[in-house]
Amino acid sequence: MPRLPGKRIFVEMLIAHGTRYLFGNPGTTEQQLMDVLQDYPQLEYIMGLHESVAVGMADGYARAAGRPAVANVHIAAGLGNALSMLYDAYRGGTPLILTAGQSDTRLLMYEPTLTANLVEMARQFTKWSYEVLHAADVPQAVRRAFKVAAQPPTRPVFLSLPMDMMDDEADVEIRPLGEVATRVRPDxxxxxxxxxxxxxxxxxxxxxxxxxxxxxxxxxxxxxxxxxxxxxxxxxxxxxxxxxxxxxxxxxxxxxxxxxxxxxxxxxxxxxxxxxxxxxxxxxxxxxxxxxxxxxxxxxxxxxxxxxxxxxxxxxxxxxxxxxxxxxxxxxxxxxxxxxxxxxxxxxxxAFKRHLRDKFEQEVRAVWDTRPIAPARLARELKNAVPPGTILVDEAITTSPAIQAAFDFDEPGTYFRIRGGAIGWGLPAALGVKLARPERPVVAVVGDGSAQYTIQSLWSAAHHRIPVTYVICSNRSYRILKANLRNYLKFSGQGNRQSKFIGMDLTDPDLDFAALARAYGVRGWRVESPDDLGEALRSALRADGPALVDVVLDGRL
The missing domain is CATH 3.40.50.1220 (TPP-binding domain)
Incomplete structure (x- = not known):
């Protein structure tokens, strides 16, 4: 058996399990891992400029690939930043292995900067959460992580990797988990x-x-x-x-x-x-x-x-x-x-379904020329523009019903929507989906409020040259909050009250996502006229690399 430091054992165990990408945002407690990656070019590091981007990419990859994805974040602060996407993965059942560096265990008694009980931080949103203290334990810890994440009901797991453990050496066998048959027949x-x-x-x-x-x-x-x-x-x-x-x-x-x-x-x-x-x-x-x-x-x-x-x-x-x-x-x-x-x-x-479709067609015709652009017009134009075999990633929130009405998603693995409710998933998840399914076009439809949570994803798209087409639904508001507040007033007997929707408008100044895209190195279009929408979508889909279309939508309830 070879004698290896913990950092090499960890990387080689990931490779042994078929891991191709490590999604992450680095810090000093991860320096041993970041240094050793250059010796393993078969494991590509996909960098996010925020931990929620890294975990969101891993979530999208795991869902599209149907196997565990691996992400690495920076100690307590990075894990804290990642918790919203970890929550989505947990509630949705994504098989994901999240790891984080930890301070040298010889320092823990002295409460060093950025240190916390990482295992407890991650525990409520994982099936298994563990800190690996010895290099000799890394092979079995990684095997168990893959087993637990992939075993139904699938969900994330977490491993804390202390700095001193990553440098410690041990005689180990680099051997993957092997096949585990998990299907159970009914009684x-x-x-x-x-x-x-x-x-x-x-x-x-x-x-x-x-x-x-x-x-x-x-x-x-x-x-x-x-x-x-x-x-x-x-x-x-x-x-x-x-x-x-x-x-x-x-x-x-x-x-x-x-x-x-x-x-x-x-x-x-x-x-x-x-x-x-x-x-x-x-x-x-x-x-x-x-x-x-x-x-x-x-x-x-x-x-x-x-x-x-x-x-x-x-x-x-x-x-x-x-x-x-x-x-x-x-x-x-x-x-x-x-x-x-x-x-x-x-x-x-x-017959009932034909009635529903006829009703939707009437709605589309009624709003076809309205300005700002109606969600139903956007959905229909997008359906007409995308090439066959497109995978659609949906965090359009209040525009999602129009997307679902306009498209027929008949092939498994061609539609992925946010789950869990922690917004900001759509931009990074689309990148993970594309890495898992590089042969398919990937289009992500994302609300403007959600997009601002992980806007740094555009840099990752440009930096790693991941050709995803983004469509931003710019209704200039947290429209879902307005709808929920209106329903609350209605169902609580306050239907006559006129809310000012405080804190729910994204105006003064307006957000220009096409300009933001260009600042991150992504081609961007901004569309305000319904007559320009179809050509803008087709141009973005033809682009050589990531592209974004910012569509100014009607945000009225």
Whole structure:
């Protein structure tokens, strides 16, 4: 076995696990790592000018690649700066390995500058948080980090790397974790019971979350929905969990809107899979399901099953295997009458979807020439401009519904949206997505308020020559806050009150994102006229390198 210092053991273990990129922002406690990287050109350092940029890039990479990404930040201050993106990764279930340098352990008793208990700082937003004290422990610490991050339910882990440990030497074997099979089949008795419940249902629905996507279960879910004629909605889903152009797909349910109750009241059976059931941000005294609605919950995260809502049947299993087994159990029991009923439900859903699409087309036509530009016009122009195979990264916030209505995301891995709610994810995440999928065009649509949280991402795009096209939705406000405040006043009986929306406008001076882009070395366009929008988008998409289009949007509620 070779005798190596901790810094080389760490880097070689990352390489042994197939790590190609290390996302980071360096500091003095990381100096050993930063120096040794020059000896390992196969591990490329992708630099962010702020720790939230580094972790946001890693999050996007991990989600698009479907494997753990690795990031490194600077001791307590850097970890503190990274916590918002770590929170998003934790709430969304991203397999991410975050590391940070730590002071020399011989100094810790003396409370050196920038030192804190890093393990405790990271613990609440990670599955496992640990400080590696001995170089000999680095191989197993890295193996465990990859195992825990990638094992369902996937989430981030954290390793603290003290300076003296990185210089200590040990005789070690550089050996990766190896393959770990994590798929678990459902209980056959539970599948049989679920099948009987579907055969008895007259109006079934599927409510899907992101773990359907991470399980690779889209094809199985689609096949099952078509078999039983179930309408499909998403709950907090931020990736493609069902083809959105499919006749049975009817959109995302907003648990912050009482109208969601009206949508769900007609169903006598609901199967929730791969996501949180009725996770709310704002309290509403609403019972979303009727008292006679039966509920099945299928998930590979045992914590989610029955956590927020009483269920009739919980099934802990891999979603891909669960839906495959459920299909076989239902199909083998279906009569001709059952199949006719399912076909009738599909026809009714298809007619309803045509109605929704016709309504959206009417809305687009009604605002086509308005100025400032309407979000619906932007969404349609963008759809017409992007080349086939484009991956869309969405942190458009209040423009997201228009994006989702204009596009059909039918291929898994072609749509990624912010999850967790800590804004600033979109700009850096798009860079990580592009590094994971270099063969695909990547377009990020980001709100102007969100973009300012991680605007330094533009430097990383230019410096590393990552050809992402950014579209900034400049409504010159935190429009989502205005909408939420207006709803609060409405639902609390204060609907007649006129709020001044203090602290919610991004004006005086206006933000010029095209100028900011050019300052960071990125080509920029600013569009105010709807007639100029299509050509500006196409020009940016043709650019050789990163580009940004700043679109001045109508911010009225």
């Amino acid at each position: 056959p008795a539970a599948i049989d019971r679920a099948a009987e419940m579907f055969l008895q249902a007259e109006s079934p629905a599927l409510l899907l979350g992101d773990r359907v996507a991470s399980s690779g279960a889209v094809a199985e879910v689609t096949r099952f929905a078509e078999l039983v004629g179930a309408r499909v909605y998403t709950l907090n889903a931020t990736e493609v969990v069902f083809p959105t152009g499919h006749p049975l797909y009817l959109g995302s349910l907003n648990t912050g809107n009482p109208a969601t109750r009206e949508v769900l009241q007609s169903f006598d059976l609901v199967l929730a899979a791969g996501g949180p059931l009725f996770q709310q941000f704002l309290y509403l005294p609403v019972q979303f399901l009727g008292p006679n609605t039966k509920v099945i919950q299928l998930d590979d995260d045992p914590w989610e099953v029955g956590k927020n809502w009483p269920i009739d049947l919980g099934i802990q299993a891999d979603p891909k295997l669960g839906f495959a087994d459920l299909y076989e159990a239902v199909a083998s029991r279906m009569s001709g009458t059952d199949r006719e009923k399912a076909a009738g439900r599909i026809a009714a859903a298809e």
